[in-house]
Amino acid sequence: RSGYDLCRELKEDPATRLIPVVMITGLSDRSDRIRGIEAGADDFLSKPLYPEELYARVKSLLKLKHFTDELENAEAVLFTLALGVEARDPFTGDHCSRLAHYAGDLGRHLHFDYENVVALERGGYLHDLGKIKVPDEILKKGSQLTSAEWEIMKQHPATGEAICQPLKSFRKVLPIIRHHHEHWNGTGYPDGLDGHNIPVLARVLQVVDVFDALITARPYKPALSHMHAKDTMLREAKRGLWDYELVREFFGMLESKRRAA
Incomplete structure (x- = not known):
């Protein structure tokens, strides 16, 4: 295989x-450089090679790699915090990992690009x-929240967005975090967005979030079967809570997976 393939x-x-x-080649044609860049090369050097130039380029790239590693460490801290939040709630189990799985699958089913699928998976967590x-x-309250308690709970999307805001790598995740509790008819929170004004990635996560909540038992409700959850969500979508087409796509995807199993 060629260096481009590797x-x-x-x-x-x-x-x-x-x-x-860093790709090093004796080829000087412009098309070869373009091919190297398209393969994902971070830098491109042509022969004859000068050691001091190679050293300077590698040093620069390693510095960039160090900054990238620091960014990844910051991301890892946030994911750990998110899992810590999940662990505080005795009723959710592995809710976040299930959402990441469902959301990524639905994104791929809808032919979203790689960045959007990754954003959905991150948003799940x-x-x-x-x-x-x-x-x-x-x-941890196992019964219905009071009005005052509900107002506190409703602040969590904006709080989560603010925590993740400093990381530019999370720019596609921020709308998911902020808007996953909006409703198609504008009755959701925190901003009361409606219809297509709700970012599509947030609508996707919302669908899988509602589904997982319905099929999971809680102290105040039993788990629903997949079929009952489907009927419930389609009924609620017709009432204006969820994106009806996305609900249909989600259950169509689940049915396709069931038949293929």
Whole structure:
């Protein structure tokens, strides 16, 4: 295989895609450089090679890699916090990992690009991060919340967005975090957005979030079967709560997976 192929394989693998790649070649044609860039090369040097130039380029790329690693560490801290929030709620189990799985699958089913699918998977883990500021007596309450408690709970999307705001790598995740509790008819929170004004990634996560909540038992309700959950969500979508077409697409995807199993 060629150096282009190796570079492309490295950049397509999530485990190695951040490793800096410098391509060195005796070819000087412009099309060869373009081919190297398209393969994902971080830099491109032509022969004859001067060691001091290679050293300077590698040093620069390693510095960039260091900054990238620091960014990944910051992201890892937020994911850990999100899982910590989930662990505080005795009723949710592995809710976040299930949402990440469902949301990523639905994004791929809808032919979303790689960045949007990754944003959905991240949103599955981070959507309720803002609950870190919700007191345990509210978060763990096994009965209906009072009006005052509900007002506190409703602050968690904006809180989660504010926590993740400094990380530019989360720019596609922020609308998911903020808007996953909006309603198609504008009765949701925090901004009362309606219809297509609700970002599509938030609408996707909302569908899978509602589904997982319905099929999961809580102290105040039993778990619904998939069929009952489908009927409930389609009925609620017709009432204006959810994006009806996305609900149909989601259950169509689940049915396709069931038939293929």
